[in-house]
Amino acid sequence: MCIGVPAKVIEKYEYTATVDVMGTKMNVGTILLDQVQVGDFVIVHAGQAMTVIDEEFAKQSLEEWRKIADAELD
């Protein structure tokens, strides 16, 4: 439905931030986020940060999926 790209916040201003996507930088809006800090990863859609990526949940998902992947096949 919509492109969303993970980007790292490298500078934070009032309602905007400079983000880095693998070396390419861009200024995006952050008005939709409650709080965001330098170093956070956000999902960018058409110039706005939509959410902060939760690293713990990312790890948990992968861990759970690895278990599923490694289960014996019937």
Place this chain on the structure above:
Amino acid sequence: MLNLIEEFSNPELSQKLLAQVKNLADQYIQKHGRKPVFMEVCGSHTMALARTGIKQVLRDHVKLISGPGCPVCVTDQLFIDSMIELAQDSNRIICTFGDMIRVPGSNGSLMDAKAEGKDIRVVYSPSDSVKLAEENPDREVVFLGIGFETTIPLLAVALKQAQDKNLTNYSMWVTTKLVEPIVRVLLEEKEVEFDGLLLPGHVSIVLGKDQYSYLTDDYGMPGVICGFYPTEVLIGIYKLIEMLLEDRVGIENQHPRLVTDSGNRNAQNLMNQFLELCDEGWRGMGMIPKSGMDIREEYAHLNAKKKFSIQVPEPRKTKCRCGDIIRGVITPEECPLYAKACTPLHPIGPCMVSGEGTCAAHYQYMREELNG
């Protein structure tokens, strides 16, 4: 973190998950004598499934139907025609997303209008259109705003910026679509039957998981929210089959790093501040009550539909069956125009234009037997 995100595309993990999906699907087939059928509501899922080849390799195990989740594809031709009509006044700058520029209207696309000398511009972000209005105070800037719930908050941000800056030369032509009403239509009309839904990973950032309870409560339909990397779409399919095999009906959030239970409240508040529910015309499906959002009356001065009186004739019908394809009733191959009169270079319907249109996905990635 980037390495962590890269893991979601890990080929080895993907292959193992693929094997697990096949295994589970085959159990389902044994039990029910047919393949499980799922619909991906989201165009990015359509593209991800085709691009990774997952749809093709699962062909004998899972039937995947593409739903109405491409905002370009469901945009009524009427709006393209209206934009072109608006552009006839040389004092106006018409801008929109790159996706919309090649969508054919009754008499050509916005790109054709540009070639005729109309001032049509592509912007990356809705906020860029506000900037354009600031930079061109003597001209009228009209932004054609389309999108589902991921994009609607961005339209609200642009409206807020224009409002805060008291811009009098800016307005927006809004034609947006909401997921719930269209999914309800599909589930009630039952033209196409499926056993579960892959729920959009990015729309759900805004909506939140809890918003989907209508699926289970009203229709007994399971759903899984998942992302777009190979492991994520695979886990989405896996979890759907698992629920079916265990006779469970639930909404699972397999995208918790981005999606919370209640969604992005700021985004919801902002869109509700500037926009309200409206009846919306869907390409190929007609008017669906309360299936979109348009600018609230108190911001009517920012509403291009109210600011300018534009009348365009009802678009004439073509043989294009985008409407049926969007609803999942037919596959692109069943449309008489597909890959013949209608190709990405000469698209007749928006499903062939959009990066995530079902026809474009089929044309680009699934046109011929690959491994035969």
Place this chain on the structure above:
Amino acid sequence: MNDQRITMAHGDGGEQAHQLIEEVFLKAFGYNGEPLMDAACVKVTDRIAVSTDSFVIKPIFFPGGNIGKIAVAGTVNDIAVSGAVPMYITAGFILEEGFLIRDLVSIVESMAEEAKKAGVRLISGDTKVVERGSADGMFINTTGIGIYQNEIQIHPEAMQEGDSIIISGTIGDHGVTILTARGELGLISDVQSDCASLNHLIREACEGQSGIRIMRDPTRGGLATTLVEICEDFKVTMELDQTALPVRQDVRGACDMLGFDPLYMANEGKVIIITAKESEEYVLKALQSHELGKNAKVIGSITSKDRGQLLLKTPMGTTRRLGRMAGMHLPRIC
């Protein structure tokens, strides 16, 4: 004259036109006092390669080059990939009234520099001026002449199953540079255009090799579009390995952000060389030992000789078909 701008008088063939030729073009392109004739007279052998190309680019100056550098390198490359040795170049300029002469000088100087690097001589030129608004700053048309010296033999008809597809470096650099340089999308990136003459690189990699099947420079439309053309023209099916494709991280980042695919982004300093399996190692090593080819990689192979399709093997091991680039690169939301 550097702070001045191009006026219509610079194109009328009179005194000012003469001045412009003397002070800008002849100064940069070298001239040893021989009388200026209406045509250049040069010596060539019996088989020559001729290629013409027009250059319109926005912006005219971009990181890693400018319209002049690209006008020379692009034509040199078209000659070089056909297996000929580029010798001479002609250049036609269409200048927009008001164009800064300082900028013209700098463009002409980079053309001279690039020609020197490539070892080609600029032998004929022309300038026209059009009214303000009739051109986007400047357009350049170049024609290249190369000679076949039989040191590089190409045999596209010999393409067969098992042949290797080599790319001389990272893809999409130029395309992303131009998008970034336009400034419309708010991208900030260190990526530079790969714009360069490849004739020396090609010569080092291919000279004396009997297994060179075909060479192409994947400019507009990118790697995928160029390969689809080869597949269709010669009815060969190729399979690319997605994991082998050399793409800079920042190029991938920019593409992800805007919904583009590096496979379809333009290159101006890359060559695709399809070789017999036996020649692969030699060609690859020769490319890699050259500055312009240090990131060269084998990216796939010819898998059959019938259907004429370009296939991409994904990291998951699935395969999908690639087509030509459809439409333009416009930032997408979906």
